[in-house]
Amino acid sequence: MDIMKDFKDDIAIVTVNGKMDAVNAGQYQEAIEVLLNDGATKFAVDLSGLQYISSAGLRSILMGGKLIASKSGTQVICGLSGMVKEVFDVSGFSTMFSVLETQQDALVQLGG
Template sequence: MEIRIDKNDQDVVVSIIGRMDAVTAPDFDQEIEKKISEGEKRFVVDLSQLEYISSAGLRSMLSMAKKLKQNQGTLALCGLKGVVKEVFDVSGFSSIFSICEDVQKARKAL
């Protein structure tokens, strides 16, 4: 899994590339924790290049949302497709998160 972080004056866009599972999810958690501890509060997570997400990856997303809520932050996900979208739909996570079509729309939703 590769994590790309693009920070601007208004928000942080986190792009996840590859597979998010029990092995790689802790890397994501660490990157997000670092950004939140730096005071970042507005996040877009771009999942358009994510090929697979396990329950550990879902747990990381939920943990991120909870941490942001505790810090009066906001989160929007975008780019869900294929197996990843199916996992979010079946698990019920699609109704928990703000999910947008692309990064531009997700930024507006924050």
């Protein structure tokens, strides 16, 4: 799994590529924690490059969302497709989080 962090204005863009499973899911949560500690409060989480997510990955996404909420932050998830979209839909994560089609849609919703 590869996690890239970038900023557009005051929005942290977190792009996740590859596979998020029990071996590496904690890296996502750590990346969110670092950004929060650096003062980020708006997150666009782009999963368009994510090909696989396990239950450990879902847990990491959930914990990241809780961390963001605990700091009065906002998170928008975007770019879901294929198996990852199906897992989000079946698990209820699609209704638990704000999920949009594209990164641009997420940036607009977050005010960027």
